[in-house]
Amino acid sequence: MPLRVPAAASALALVLALSGAAAHAQGQPSSDKATGSAQPPADSAAQPKSAQKNEVLQEVVVTGLRQSLMSAAAIKRLAPQIVDSVSAEDIGALPDRSVAEALQRIPGVMIERTDNNRDPARLTDSGGNVFIRGLSWVKSEIDGEDIFSANDGREISFEDISPDLLAGINVYKSPTADQIEGGIGGVIDMQTRKPLNSRRNLTAFSADYDYGDMIKKGFPTVNGLWSSYWDTGIGRVGVLLSGTYAQQGNRTDSIQLGDYVGQILPQAEGGKPAGATVWVPNSIGWRRLDWRQNRQALDGVLQWQSPNDHWLFTAHAFQTKDNPQNLEYTEGDYGAYINGPSGGALYGTAPNPPAASYTGISPSGVVYAGTVGITPQLDTRFEKDHHSTEFFTTSLAWSPTERFSLSGDVQYVKSHADMVSMTAFTQEGDQNGNAVPTYVNFNLAGNDPRMVLGQSPFQMNNPATYWWAA
Numbered sequence: 001m002p003l004r005v006p007a008a009a010s011a012l013a014l015v016l017a018l019s020g021a022a023a024h025a026q027g028q029p030s031s032d033k034a035t036g037s038a039q040p041p042a043d044s045a046a047q048p049k050s051a052q053k054n055e056v057l058q059e060v061v062v063t064g065l066r067q068s069l070m071s072a073a074a075i076k077r078l079a080p081q082i083v084d085s086v087s088a089e090d091i092g093a094l095p096d097r098s099v100a101e102a103l104q105r106i107p108g109v110m111i112e113r114t115d116n117n118r119d120p121a122r123l124t125d126s127g128g129n130v131f132i133r134g135l136s137w138v139k140s141e142i143d144g145e146d147i148f149s150a151n152d153g154r155e156i157s158f159e160d161i162s163p164d165l166l167a168g169i170n171v172y173k174s175p176t177a178d179q180i181e182g183g184i185g186g187v188i189d190m191q192t193r194k195p196l197n198s199r200r201n202l203t204a205f206s207a208d209y210d211y212g213d214m215i216k217k218g219f220p221t222v223n224g225l226w227s228s229y230w231d232t233g234i235g236r237v238g239v240l241l242s243g244t245y246a247q248q249g250n251r252t253d254s255i256q257l258g259d260y261v262g263q264i265l266p267q268a269e270g271g272k273p274a275g276a277t278v279w280v281p282n283s284i285g286w287r288r289l290d291w292r293q294n295r296q297a298l299d300g301v302l303q304w305q306s307p308n309d310h311w312l313f314t315a316h317a318f319q320t321k322d323n324p325q326n327l328e329y330t331e332g333d334y335g336a337y338i339n340g341p342s343g344g345a346l347y348g349t350a351p352n353p354p355a356a357s358y359t360g361i362s363p364s365g366v367v368y369a370g371t372v373g374i375t376p377q378l379d380t381r382f383e384k385d386h387h388s389t390e391f392f393t394t395s396l397a398w399s400p401t402e403r404f405s406l407s408g409d410v411q412y413v414k415s416h417a418d419m420v421s422m423t424a425f426t427q428e429g430d431q432n433g434n435a436v437p438t439y440v441n442f443n444l445a446g447n448d449p450r451m452v453l454g455q456s457p458f459q460m461n462n463p464a465t466y467w468w469a470a
Helices: 007-026 042-046 064-078 099-103
Strands: 083-087 109-111 130-132 139-142 166-172 187-192 202-212 217-232 235-257 260-264 277-281 284-305 311-322 325-333 356-361 367-374 377-401 404-428 438-443 450-455 466-468
Touching: 099 109, 099 166, 202 235, 217 284, 277 356, 277 367, 325 367
Parallel strands: 139 187
Antiparallel strands: 083 166, 109 130, 166 187, 202 217, 217 235, 235 284, 260 277, 284 311, 284 325, 311 377, 325 377, 356 367, 367 438, 377 404, 404 466, 438 450
């Protein structure tokens, strides 16, 4: 973890230093040891009273978390439109492992926690697609310039951007006329660090290590930044180089249900009388998803500012690459325990639910516990992606006065994506291809839902009983 000294610790050290100096002055022994009298020091007696007063502090510099909060509040207060910000005055101080994760801290911003956009079946703990006030198709920028990924939208894949390279994020919920349009939900502007924006030269390095106890694997992250500027005869010249390498991974286990459909109970079950209508999920199963990703990013900036501060030239290059891959295991049933429509069926299901025993039914008729017979369907899916985005821009700004400025820029963005995905579908049966009686005992109540697979005779650990379905 990066080592940082918080502002509170610096203030405490200053107070202790002042207290130590005062104690030293009060406890100074008299130099007249022969008479034993305690005479005040000659130099202090000779000093005027004004010189003995405490020195007045001329400047207080606020850094760290408090400065980050003050910067974000100032951006929101001074902006002519509705904007929220996340600022990171310290290097690597954005609070999450991806830009998408940091964005969800802003009011009105939501993210999807799925492996792929608009894919609710495959949940992950890593955030993805971003919504602003419930609307998708947001527009993404870096320092006010367009940037995008080769995906199914107009924004960049925010989960592919390392937050360690950014100084802050601005979310514009109501863009103004001077911003390039294109986002239905809003505009997300990622602010990178610039060498001439800093008061001093910087060199920073950080590293951390995460261990996933479920996936049983560790994932390191390394970040580095170097920034310097020089005062020359032609003005100030600044250079910034930064980079990050991160490994990420997790394992997600989930229990999933399909749409609830109606059934008529042929007999009394779960406290409900015969003939009552209950609501049962039309599919039931569980899923395990092992996900991991390697992410690299590089950022370089060259700036020049004229001696009179009227001209500012900036050349910026940004590149990000990541290679996510996941291995998925799925097992369940797609409604074999629900008969197809027949005479007298209601809600598209038959009156008599086969091979089902419902032990828990809510007062509104929703089945939450019981045992159902299933036809096991087992899927194994492997997917590996490669994403890369390259961003190059040069800009020149002229500001002869505080109330007039003129700027122009040239930009080039290139994004590329490859994907390999393969799924194997298998089913299980006896030597003659007949399904083996299999059932699932489930209880979805409370905070710890469970499903237990049973079979008689149990032979799911026998490879000979499986056959390829697709």
